[in-house]
Amino acid sequence: MYGWIWDHLPGNAAVKGFLFLVLVASVILLLWFYVFPLAEPLLPFGDVTVDGG
Template identity: 70%
Template sequence: MYGWIWRHLPGNAWVKALLSLLLALAVVYVLFQYVFPWAEPLLPFNDVTVDGQ
């Protein structure tokens, strides 16, 4: 999987490394901004009221 990505990135090794880093940062950003805020309310830490809202 990662080997496939590495082979399909353009440029020499340095450019590839930089692009991989950017890709990894983009993935982390998407996770923190969209995926985790969606997943977090499924955990029990939000249940602090007594009327089950």
């Protein structure tokens, strides 16, 4: 998959490297600020099964 992305990016190796980093950063930011906040209410992080006493 990464080879396919690398082959389809324009430019020489330096430009491809920069574009690849921008692409990876964009995906990370999309997940961090959009996907994870939408999924957080569906995850059982607040369901605690340990008694306090």
